[in-house]
Amino acid sequence: MKTSGKMAVSKIINSFIFVSALSARLMAATIWCNPANTGAENGLSEVTGYNTLREAIASMAGGDTILISSGDWTAWQGMSIEHPYLPPSGSPGAYTKIHAKSDWETRVPYISDQGVGRSYVEIRGIVFDSRLNPTSHVVVDWHHTKFIRCGFLCGKVIGNNHCAGFGSADSTRATNQYNLMEECMAWGGGRYMFYCKYGKYNIFRRCIARHDYHDGGGGQDDGQIFNFRAYACDYTIYQNCISLDSDRVENFSSLQSEAGGFWIGDSYGAEGNAIFGSISIRDVHLPYYVCSNGTGTAVMDNCVALDVRVPGYTTLTAFILKNNSGLDVSHFLGLGGLGTGFDGFYGKNLGSFTVKNSILRDVAEYGILGVADNSYINHYNAGIGTFGTGSTTYDPLANGLKYPLRIETGLPLASAGENGCAAGPAILKKIGIAETLYGEQGWDEITGESIWPFPNENRVKLLMQQTVDGISTNAGFCANGTGLYGGPLTLTSYIWEYLGNPCPADICSGTYDNVAPSSPSGLTIE
Structure with a gap:
């Protein structure tokens, strides 16, 4: 009887908790922010929306939603998201949300949190533009956070400041986890454009980065710049990301050591990082740089590097540079690295390096070095190196490589890979079900949905045709x-x-x- 009584009480308590949680979801409020409102303010409608985002956030409870009216509010006071004016955390079934009324139509100054931390927050459709007050759009120690279709235009920040991303000071990777950046852009100023530090299980999906300006301030990090950076991160995943048009060196204070498109891992260690279906065009020095502390393995599959026009230091310039990490590469295309000292696949120090079913064309020095396990590589005018089993030497441009994103059927490259598969990339479908976090169902699925035309590309171009003062954007895809x-x-x-x-x-x-x-x-x- 006593046991039955305890069970009954337990059921009552659990039912109360469930009903309370359900009630909280049903009672979640929608709060309006409308800086143009000159009348009464209560947040209940757009007409009576709060004048500032700070006021709207102050009225929030976890699980509520703020809608911000369309307009450019970058010069208005109280429109940034920053400590102490941060949204409350939500819960797994009830995210706290801050949305633009219409995607891309709302512009605010910045989002910045240097370590208070939040969780279960969704930011959607907002363009953050810090040109008037140069500030990094970085949140620190946030987890289970989603940024969906946001733009991050960073002003002329100086030194070790970054455009956008997820940061942490916790080297255990325990506080910066399960975040998502999806269909977002980062451009303008900064050292790293999309940044992640001491993170784990974070995803950057269908994001675009362009480096327009960098002033290192003369410090030790002056000139060490990248578009996508996973600093001491584990299981950081890039899906269908694009790094491009970042080779206008006249807009950088200097270029030295490592600089380029994607840099994952470093001497603090890295494990499980991956780049899938991603593209580098006209990056400097290093389209892809993968490193660690001698342990861990990363993966690259179906990626492209085109037209590296600015070579850097010898041994620090290659389509893919692997350093003190294991790395498995398949279905890669590297084309157009004819500058002095430029290499193709270059492996240094500890860790295995495997490359197969790939294409390499137009390399100035070492086409392949430090890659003991390589096979089925089509190489043409590709420099010095010993290529392994199944490699071919015909010109890919005349044998199936008509476009950088697929191999044409019925031509030699279509069956030049291992077991008759294609040599070269296929970047045709979206990777990852929309809005899924790492580990959720479909998060790494190759979907049936075409990635082309690229999502939101008309709006992306319109937005990225504006940047920091003094920089022309009539170049590259924005021309x-x-x-x-x-x-x-x-x-x-x-x-x-x-x-x-x-x-x-x-x-x-x-x-x-x-x-x-x-x-x-x-x-x-x-």
Whole structure:
């Protein structure tokens, strides 16, 4: 009887907790922020929305949603998200949310938290623009956080300050976990554009980064810059990310040591990091740099590096540089590294390095070095090196590599890989079910949904045509003009047409341009 009584009480308590949680969800409020409101303020509607984001946040409870009216509010006081004006944490079933009324139509100064920490927060559709008051858009010790379709334009910050991302001072990787950055852009100033430090189980999905400006301030880190940086992180995943058009060195105070597109890991150790279906175009020195402290293994699959025009130090310039880490690479394309000292696949120090089913073309020095396990690599004009089993030496541009993102069927490269698979990349489908965190169902699934045209690309171009003062954006994919396919130059046409062929009709719509294009800089197309 006593046991039955305890069980009954336990059931009552559990039922009360469940009902309370359900009630909290049902009672979650929607709060409006409308800086243009000159009348009564109670947050209950857009017409009566709070004048400042600070006021709206102050009225929040965990699980509530703020909607911010469309407009450019970067010059308005009280419109930043920062300590002590941070949203309350939500819960697994009831995220606290701050959304733009319409994606990309709301612009506020910045989001910055240097270590208070929050969890179960979702930020959606907001453009953070700190040009008026240069500030990093970095949150520290946040977990289970989602940034969906946000833009991060960072002003001219100096020194070791970064554009956007997730930070921590906890080297155990216990406090910066399970965060998501999805379909976001980072551009403007900063040392690292998308930054993650001491993180674990974080995902950057379908994000775009461009480095426009850096002033290192003359410190020890002056010139060591990247677009995607996982500093002492484990299980940090990049899915369909793009690093591009970051080679205008006249806008950087200096360039030295490591600099480039993706840098994952370092001497503090790294384990389980991965880059899938990602692209580097016109980065400096190192499109992909993977390192650790002699332990751990990373993975790269179906990635591309094109047209590295700014080589750096000898042994620090390559399409892929592996240093003190294990690294497994498959279905990679590296094309256009003819500057002095430029290498293809370069492995240094401890850790295994495997490369297979890949393409290498136009390399100045070592095509392959320190890669004992390599096979089925198509290499042409690819420098010095010993290529392994199944390698081929014909020109990929004449044998199936018409576009940098797929291999054409029925041509030699389509069966030049191991067991008759293709040699080279296939970046055609979205990776990861939208809004899923690491470990959730479908988080790493190759979906049936095409990645092209790239999500939000018209808005992406419109936004990224603005940047910090004194920097022209009439370059790269943001340039005005017409694609070879006959329609406007877009992010999609810029990438697909990089090898000089009009974008396919099923990818871009329009009329084909029959005028033969000039060869991209740094490439030797025959």
